[in-house]
Amino acid sequence: MKKVAGYPDSLTDKQFHYCPGCTHGIIHRLVAEVIDELDLKEKTIGVAPVGCSVLAYEYFDVDMHEASHGRAPAVATGIKRVHPDKFVFTYQGDGDLASIGTAEIVHAANRGELISTVFVNNAIYGMTGGQMAPTSLEGQRTTTSPFGRDVKEAGFPIKMSEMLTELDGSAYIARVSVHDPKHIRKAKKAIKKSFEIQLEGKGFSLVEVLSTCPTNWGMKPLDAIEWLKNNMIKTYPLGDLKTPEGVE
Amino acid sequence: MEKQQSVVFDIERCKGCELCTAVCPVDIISMSEEINSHGYHYAEVKEQKKCISCGMCATMCPDVVIEVYKEE
Numbered sequence: 001m002k003k004v005a006g007y008p009d010s011l012t013d014k015q016f017h018y019c020p021g022c023t024h025g026i027i028h029r030l031v032a033e034v035i036d037e038l039d040l041k042e043k044t045i046g047v048a049p050v051g052c053s054v055l056a057y058e059y060f061d062v063d064m065h066e067a068s069h070g071r072a073p074a075v076a077t078g079i080k081r082v083h084p085d086k087f088v089f090t091y092q093g094d095g096d097l098a099s100i101g102t103a104e105i106v107h108a109a110n111r112g113e114l115i116s117t118v119f120v121n122n123a124i125y126g127m128t129g130g131q132m133a134p135t136s137l138e139g140q141r142t143t144t145s146p147f148g149r150d151v152k153e154a155g156f157p158i159k160m161s162e163m164l165t166e167l168d169g170s171a172y173i174a175r176v177s178v179h180d181p182k183h184i185r186k187a188k189k190a191i192k193k194s195f196e197i198q199l200e201g202k203g204f205s206l207v208e209v210l211s212t213c214p215t216n217w218g219m220k221p222l223d224a225i226e227w228l229k230n231n232m233i234k235t236y237p238l239g240d241l242k243t244p245e246g247v248e
Numbered sequence: 249m250e251k252q253q254s255v256v257f258d259i260e261r262c263k264g265c266e267l268c269t270a271v272c273p274v275d276i277i278s279m280s281e282e283i284n285s286h287g288y289h290y291a292e293v294k295e296q297k298k299c300i301s302c303g304m305c306a307t308m309c310p311d312v313v314i315e316v317y318k319e320e
Contacts, residue, residue: 001319004301005303008312011312180308181304181308220266
């Protein structure tokens with residue numbers, strides 16, 4: 001019998017602390033599988049964020065660094081410039097990347113730093129208890145917007161990926177989702193492409209992954225998957241938003 | 249040593265989210281009556297013979313619980 005699916009080499013044995021049905025686990029697995037496939041395990045340095053995935057360094061079996069809230073791209077910039085032969089990625093949530101860390105990601109992308117970012121967007125602050133995030137959808141109920149997000153008061157859902165495509169330093173920007181096996185395979189392809197773009201020295205790359213938060217959305221895991229599919233993709237359309245010339 | 253099963257669940261890692269049950273094309277994954285040491289009803293396959301080794305469940309699983317084997 002041939003093994004067709006199993007535990008990736010680049011994950012430690014530690015069980016994820018994420019809530020049941022949280023898609024962070026899927027995205028961790030995809031990143032680890034891509035590291036395995038590109039044979040990068042021994043030359044990878046990852047940067048973990050603050051948020052639910054703050055303990056990412058416990059799960060990836062590669063060298064990892066922790067950054068203060070939102071500063072992962074700045075830390076990754078330093079690591080990559082000192083060790084240009086290493087592969088450097090950041091793993092960040094939407095509270096980290098799209099709120100407190102907006103400046104860092106915009107300037108890292110604008111400088112065209114040779115780093116890859118995995119941006120997990122679940123439209124809410126997960127770790128702190130379900131507060132409204134800049135990425136929360138219009139009308140979305142959260143603990144700090146109990147009557148739904150009012151765009152007149154709180155502004156519109158921020159489209160980080162579209163913003164970053166406008167910068168000359170960014171090479172590859174894509175948005176993917178993990179709500180079914182077909183989209184999970186597409187997400188893996190996008191993450192692989194983003195990692196390859198760093199290895200080829202083409203510039204900054206970012207993959208935004210739409211993710212669920214069953215606990216703070218107040219839904220069962222399967223209902224959360226449906227909610228992502230029916231609501232989030234309308235606001236955050238999927239696809240390759242920017243690709244460098246000569247890359248398919 | 250050859251594995252006899254097509255799909256193997258590491259039940260201690262399972263958190264009972266049921267995402268795998270919704271994507272199985274032959275609909276053979278169910279939740280257990282028993283609970284694991286964390287208190288979750290884990291996913292299980294009773295009719296291994298019906299498994300087509302497509303790997304959809306393993307693709308969807310957020311906790312890397314599932315290993316899938318295919319006959320060569």
